[in-house]
Amino acid sequence: MARITVKKRHVIRKSQISELLERLADEIGRSADLFRSDRIERVETDAPVGIYLVDKKPLLMGAEDWAFPTLRGLVEHPIPERRVVVDSGAVRFVANGADAMRPGIVSISPDIRAGHPVQVVEERHGKPLAVGIALYDAADMERQEKGKSVKSVHYVGDDLWNLEI
Numbered sequence: 001m002a003r004i005t006v007k008k009r010h011v012i013r014k015s016q017i018s019e020l021l022e023r024l025a026d027e028i029g030r031s032a033d034l035f036r037s038d039r040i041e042r043v044e045t046d047a048p049v050g051i052y053l054v055d056k057k058p059l060l061m062g063a064e065d066w067a068f069p070t071l072r073g074l075v076e077h078p079i080p081e082r083r084v085v086v087d088s089g090a091v092r093f094v095a096n097g098a099d100a101m102r103p104g105i106v107s108i109s110p111d112i113r114a115g116h117p118v119q120v121v122e123e124r125h126g127k128p129l130a131v132g133i134a135l136y137d138a139a140d141m142e143r144q145e146k147g148k149s150v151k152s153v154h155y156v157g158d159d160l161w162n163l164e165i
Contacts, residue, residue, distance in 0.1 A: 006158040007044040009053065013135055016042075020052065025062065027082065027117060034077040035060060035069065047160065051154065054116040058163050061131075061154065068117035071154060071161055074128040082118045083109040084141075084150055086129070091122045095129045097158060100150035102141070112138040134149040 012020070017040050025032040040060075041053040051070075052060035060071035069077065086094055090104030100120050112118055112134045120130040130148035134141070141149050153162050 004045050004047045004051075004144070004163055006163075006165065007046070009041050009043045009165070012040055012042050012052075020060070020062065020067055023062060023065070024069075027066055027068050028079050029081055029083055031077070031079040035073065043165065051160065051163070053165065056165065058160065058165065061160070066116055068095075069119075071128050071131060071156060074119055074131070078126070078128075079119070081109065081111055082116070083107075084112070084118050084120050084132075084134075085123050086120060087123055091129060093154065094120055095156045096132060097130070097152055097155045099148045099152050100130070100132060102144045102146055102149045105141070105149055108138050108141050110138045112136075112141065114140070117153075120150055120152070 020030055035054055037054045043051040049063055051058050051060045058070055060067055061070050083103055085107040086104045087106050094100055106123055114134055114137050117131055118134045119128050120132055121128050130152045131154040132152045134150055
């Protein structure tokens with residue numbers, strides 16, 4: 001992601017909060033309750049994804065048809081859903097923004113759908129390294145032997161990770 005400039009921020013209505021949490025629940029199921037709050041703000045930026053502040057912290061991001069926790073959100077509220085685990089050899093690359101390649105992936109959760117966000121975590125401690133868009137469904141990813149599996153959109157150390165509001 002390029003440098004993020006915050007243009008403005010505003011508290012969203014209760015109906016918008018419930019719509020956001022519905023989209024989040026479509027992606028991560030019951031874990032969406034971890035991000036429930038009475039005060040969620042939408043931050044208008046030049047970033048390609050929408051950024052939402054939950055209790056003044058950038059914990060959620062979203063597009064038209066999906067919402068997903070940011071890395072900061074995943075660190076504060078770990079979730080078991082939508083998980084791609086990479087081996088220790090891939091950690092350095094994925095943490096620096098590289099796409100997750102199939103040879104470095106050691107496990108894939110069965111709920112992954114192509115075109116939807118996933119968390120990329122390291123195998124030793126299960127810490128999230130990146131959020132990306134799955135290029136294949138879980139079954140197709142399992143059969144894949146080489147090539148990209150997850151396109152990285154947000155990683156440790158990028159501008160969204162370092163966003164201070």
